[in-house]
Amino acid sequence: MTATNPTGRVYDRGYRPYDGELGGRSAARLALFKASVRRALGIRRSWRQKLFPWVLLAIATVPAIVNVGVAYITRGRFEDTIEIITYREYVGVSTALLVFVGLTAPDVICPDRRNRVLPLLFSRPLTGSDYVAAKVGAVAAIVFAFGFLPQVVLFVGQMLVSDAALDYLTDNATVLWQVPLAVAVLALYYASLAVAISSFATRRIVAAAALLIVLLVTSVTAAIVTEGGSGSTAWAAVNLLNNPLQIRDLIFEGQISPDADLAGVTGGGALALGVYLVVVGGSLATLLWRYRWVET
Amino acid sequence: MAALLEVDDLTKTYDGTVRALDSLAVSLEPGVIGLVGANGAGKSTFFRILLGLTRPDSGTVVVDGIDVGLDPIGVRTRLGYMPEHDCLPTDQSAADVVSMLGEIAGLPARAARQRASDVLDLVGLDEARFRPIEGFSTGMRQRAKLAQALVADPKLVLLDEPTAGLDPQGRHEMLDLVRRLGTFGISVIMATHLLDDVQTTCDQVVMIDAGRLVASGRTEELLHTTGVVRVDTAGRGTDLLAALAGREATLLADGTVEVPVTGDDDLDAIVAAVADAGLPLHGLTSQRSSLDDVFLADHAAGLT
Structure with a gap:
């Protein structure tokens, strides 16, 4: 008589249907947004791809840490707290943010074209505008986080090393809305422009180079035009590299900074705002045009 | 039996001269359906119209009671699509890609991960699912493409040349998988120019040539x-x-x-x-x- 082993069974699980609810366009948009954020941060990717964004965040945070450290060491020695960098200057001053955008935006856009993933994405409940919103939103969200977190470190650190934390908070209450607004404006500008330029390339390096060329060419052009003139000229507004910093100044000071190229130009603030809106609006319109074939 | 797909007077012209579909009209019941035609016969255009990615010049397409022209998003929630060409991000694992595409199809994150695991197991990629796709063979890539088409439990799967590039063993296994989908209650439209594949796999056949309907019906009725x-x-x-x-x-x-x-x-x-x-x-x-x-x-x- 042979003993049987009741545990030794093999089951063919076959196919199990899904009986839950499926989300629609908003769920698809959110899922693509999350996937793009994960990709940009190197999550579920190799350690080399993880290294880059976090090193850049660390670099962007260094000025805040140095500033807080100096304030801590010198506290009580001077009447005023020593500030190496102000909140206004810290918005977008780090080249790390620009490098991050230049490498991240192509990375979340170009592989979709290069690997021909778009037909898979658009065979799902996703339209062209959803795709644009998810991709621009993802890059903008990360740029915002990477621009805002060092500011939080700076603010909290300064507050803790100050003689009276509550007084520091009330004295600097305005930056609590100025900083997030200015960083958000900067993030939207960089993200929309970088993603729009990247949408024309299939190779990441080409897209990154194209973005830097656009920013540098407009910057150099503006410099040549303003240097050649006798004084401030409205042509300084074509400097796309500088534009978000002029908007930042409008947010912090209510006017173009006196040392800016647009200073002294009548209606310089409105001009800078107009260029900002044209760049962001034009970039988003370009993206919607690029993905119009799946618009429904 | 209620029609799965009703196509009426469907016409699509590119650049005003190239007629990809010409007054195509056909009604299909749920099942495994072969869409047969030579290269350039209009198969891919037909799929793109079904997915709402291309608007026809005239005519209507109704999938599972939903008019594609009126509610393309509603139709897409019922469809899975496997393109002919390579279409998967190669630097990610099959599990991550299928799970991500499941989420974009509307599955909650946890369900997407679970179903990605299930469908990769179903197509025979259970052990390879955590490997990057760039290391996959052609047959494994075809299976991964099929898995992503199935992850959101579609009513109808559109397979564009699923056996393209496969060796005889891989082709046999892919066709076996397609046959099994029919037994799971998932309808399939398999576009191919390989009539043998259709004859051995599909219970209905639609033949098109130069965008026009050549023949359609149940396979056994055509094979008199x-x-x-x-x-x-x-x-x-x-x-x-x-x-x-x-x-x-x-x-x-x-x-x-x-x-x-x-x-x-x-x-x-x-x-x-x-x-x-x-x-x-x-x-x-x-x-x-x-x-x-x-x-x-x-x-x-x-x-x-």
Whole structure:
């Protein structure tokens, strides 16, 4: 008589249907947004791809840490707290943010074209505008986080090393809305422009180079035009590299900074705002045009 | 049975000159359906219209009761799509890609991960699911593409040339998977130019040529008997021809003989003739038309 082993069974699980609810366009948009954020941060990717964004965040945070450290060491020695960098200057001053955008935006856009993933994405409940919103939103969200977190470190650190934390908070209450607004404006500008330029390339390096060329060419052009003139000229507004910093100044000071190229130009603030809106609006319109074939 | 797909007077022209679909009209029941046509016959355009990615010049397409023109998003929640070309991000694992595409199809994150695991297991990639896709063979990539099409439990899966680039073993396994989908209650439209694949896999067939409908119907109805039997007498076909003198018989190159028949009496007469001539009867098979015959016959009829 042979003993049987009741545990030794093999089951063919076959196919199990899904009986839950499926989300629609908003769920698809959110899922693509999350996937793009994960990709940009190197999550579920190799350690080399993880290294880059976090090193850049660390670099962007260094000025805040140095500033807080100096304030801590010198506290009580001077009447005023020593500030190496102000909140206004810290918005977008780090080249790390620009490098991050230049490498991240192509990375979340170009592989979709290069690997021909778009037909898979658009065979799902996703339209062209959803795709644009998810991709621009993802890059903008990360740029915002990477621009805002060092500011939080700076603010909290300064507050803790100050003689009276509550007084520091009330004295600097305005930056609590100025900083997030200015960083958000900067993030939207960089993200929309970088993603729009990247949408024309299939190779990441080409897209990154194209973005830097656009920013540098407009910057150099503006410099040549303003240097050649006798004084401030409205042509300084074509400097796309500088534009978000002029908007930042409008947010912090209510006017173009006196040392800016647009200073002294009548209606310089409105001009800078107009260029900002044209760049962001034009970039988003370009993206919607690029993905119009799946618009429904 | 309620129609899975109803297509009426569907026409699509590119650049005003190239007519990809020409007044296509067909009604299909749920099941495994073969969409047959040569390269450029309009198969991919038909899929793009089904997915709402291309608007037709005229005509309507209704999938599972939903008009594609009126609610393309609603239709896409019911469809899975496997393109012919490579389409997966190669630097990610199959599990991550299928899970991500499941989420974009509307699955909650946890369900997407679970179903990604299930469907990768179903297509035979359970052990390879955490490996980057760039290391996959052609057959594994085809399976991963099929898995992403299934992850959100679609009612209908559109497969564009699913056996393209596969070796005979891989092709056999892919067709076996397609057949199994039908048993799971998932309808399939498989676009291919390989009639053998359709004949062995699909229960319905739609044939198109230059955007026009050539033939459609249930496979077994299209593959009717031809009224010819093939007699195998172990290579002694010449002797059999002599024994069947008076009948319209044809000796084939492999030594077998084809004989037209009209009924059972003819079959009895052939068997008696073989026995009388002292020949060994190794086989007597009724010849059925192949889809090639149907396609060529209807194509020729359309040209006249």
